[in-house]
Amino acid sequence: MMLWEEFDRNEIFLIAMLIVVYAVFFLLPKVLPKHITVLYLLIGFTIPIIFDFTIGGGMLNFYQVNDSNAYELTDVITYINFAPFAYFYIYFYEKLNIRKVTFIPYTIIWVIIGLLLEVLSKFMNVIHYQNNYEVYYSVIIFIVILTFNGLFYELIKKKDPTM
Amino acid sequence: MSIVVYFTLAWLLIGCYIVINNKMNLMESTVVFLVTIVVSINVSWILIEEMELIQVTEEPQEYIAYLLNRSIIAPFIVMLGLALMLKSEGTLTKVFLFITTVLFLTVVNYSLTYFRVFEFTNWNFVYDLIYFSGLMFISILSYKFYHNLYDEVVKQT
Numbered sequence: 001m002m003l004w005e006e007f008d009r010n011e012i013f014l015i016a017m018l019i020v021v022y023a024v025f026f027l028l029p030k031v032l033p034k035h036i037t038v039l040y041l042l043i044g045f046t047i048p049i050i051f052d053f054t055i056g057g058g059m060l061n062f063y064q065v066n067d068s069n070a071y072e073l074t075d076v077i078t079y080i081n082f083a084p085f086a087y088f089y090i091y092f093y094e095k096l097n098i099r100k101v102t103f104i105p106y107t108i109i110w111v112i113i114g115l116l117l118e119v120l121s122k123f124m125n126v127i128h129y130q131n132n133y134e135v136y137y138s139v140i141i142f143i144v145i146l147t148f149n150g151l152f153y154e155l156i157k158k159k160d161p162t163m
Numbered sequence: 164m165s166i167v168v169y170f171t172l173a174w175l176l177i178g179c180y181i182v183i184n185n186k187m188n189l190m191e192s193t194v195v196f197l198v199t200i201v202v203s204i205n206v207s208w209i210l211i212e213e214m215e216l217i218q219v220t221e222e223p224q225e226y227i228a229y230l231l232n233r234s235i236i237a238p239f240i241v242m243l244g245l246a247l248m249l250k251s252e253g254t255l256t257k258v259f260l261f262i263t264t265v266l267f268l269t270v271v272n273y274s275l276t277y278f279r280v281f282e283f284t285n286w287n288f289v290y291d292l293i294y295f296s297g298l299m300f301i302s303i304l305s306y307k308f309y310h311n312l313y314d315e316v317v318k319q320t
Contacts, residue, residue, distance in 0.1 A: 033320075035313045039190055046197040050234065053204045057212070058219075059226045071213055159189050162320045 004074045005067035013124035014066075014077045025084040031094050033162055037087060040149075044086030047145055048079050062133035066126060078126060085114075089146060090153050098150075107146045114142040165228040165278035172271070173231050176239035186249040187242075191309055195245060198305040199238040202298055207233045210286065218282040225280045232275060240268050241302045248303075261299060268295040 004011055032040075052075075056063045066074045089110055092098075098106045118138055121127045129135070157163045180192075187195065210216045219229055244264025248257045269291045275281040 033316050035190060035309065035316050038309065038312060039194060042194060042197050046201050049201055049204055053208055054230060054234070057208070058230075059221070059223065071209065156190060162316050 002070065002072055004072050008125070010066055010125040011074055013121075013126060014074060014081060017081050018077060021081055021084050025087065028091065031091055032087075036090070036156070036163075039156075040087040040090050041083045043149065043152075044083040045079055047086070048082045051141060052079075060131070062129065062131055062137075064128040064130060086149055089149055093150060093153060103150060107143070107150060110146050111139060111142045114146075115139065165275075165280055166224045166231075168278070169228040169231040169236060173235040173239070176236060176243060180239055180243055180246065183243070183246055184250065185246045187246055187306065188313075191306060191313065192242060194309040195242055195302050195306050196238050199241045199298065199302050200234055202301055203233050203237045206294065206298075214285075216284060216286040218284050220280050225278065228278065228280050229275065232271065232280075236271060237268060237298075240264060240271065241298060244299065245302055245306060249306075265292060265295045265299055268298070 030037075052065055054060070056065060057069065061069070065078055066072050093106065096102070096106070115135065115138065118127065118135055122129070122135065185192070207217075211219050220226055241264065244260060244267075247264075248260045251257055251260060269288050272281075272291050272295075273288050276283060
């Protein structure tokens with residue numbers, strides 16, 4: 001495992017994003033209980049790892065994260081960067097009082113946010129598509145992940161006596 | 164063939180996990196699953212792609228068997244082992260269940276060589292025993308951490 005191949009704009013972008021994202025995370029008033037916050041941070045951290053090492057590497061190898069296909073420290077920073085986004089999704093889900101009727105438009109807005117972030121990541125050389133992969137394929141991934149996150153939260157609310 | 168074997172095993176493990184009388188709640192189970200999958204994916208990637216200690220097949224069907232083992236079978240064996248440990252009383256039973264789980268993980272991983280999914284170039288089952296013991300410890304620690312956090316929230320409400 002290396003730190004990075006070359007310290008250039010993707011590393012600078014990731015470090016800047018890390019500062020901004022976690023500043024927002026700590027500055028937002030706490031709405032969710034501690035155990036839900038930890039759970040959704042972990043979900044946000046794990047999902048990109050699952051996708052990166054399944055379709056982004058190995059046999060399919062649809063995209064490369066950062067400077068090379070080898071494991072870099074910058075890759076870990078990328079995953080840490082994603083962790084608060086699952087939390088933000090649930091945070092605003094609760095804050096905006098999302099219900100059955102508003103679930104679809106709310107999720108569509110997040111799919112658009114996800115796509116914009118992906119386009120920006122591509123521009124900043126964080127992500128490089130390979131083997132005919134195109135940005136619009138990510139729509140499927142975002143829809144599946146965000147729907148899962150929302151439905152899983154509803155399930156937790158039903159099962160957890162503290163909610 | 165391997166895809167059928169490992170898919171069935173994955174289904175069986177998920178089924179067993181659902182039906183056992185589990186002391187872990189939904190959120191605790193999810194945390195243990197996520198922590199285990201993160202470790203499992205990263206370790207397998209480092210061993211196969213970075214250090215080249217294990218060679219993995221280039222056949223698509225067998226490759227899916229590897230993905231199933233890494234992402235579903237290993238985490239669910241760990242979760243089942245942990246759930247049974249939490250259910251059991253007595254240190255000796257817990258130690259026995261810990262060892263059985265580590266052995267089961269090692270046997271399943273080694274079985275991938277039989278189906279030609281893996282080829283251990285610079286790797287053997289003793290390393291697997293050490294790695295899976297570590298994986299079990301990490302899962303136990305993550306459960307303890309989250310369980311204490313959850314208890315704290317319950318007491319406050």
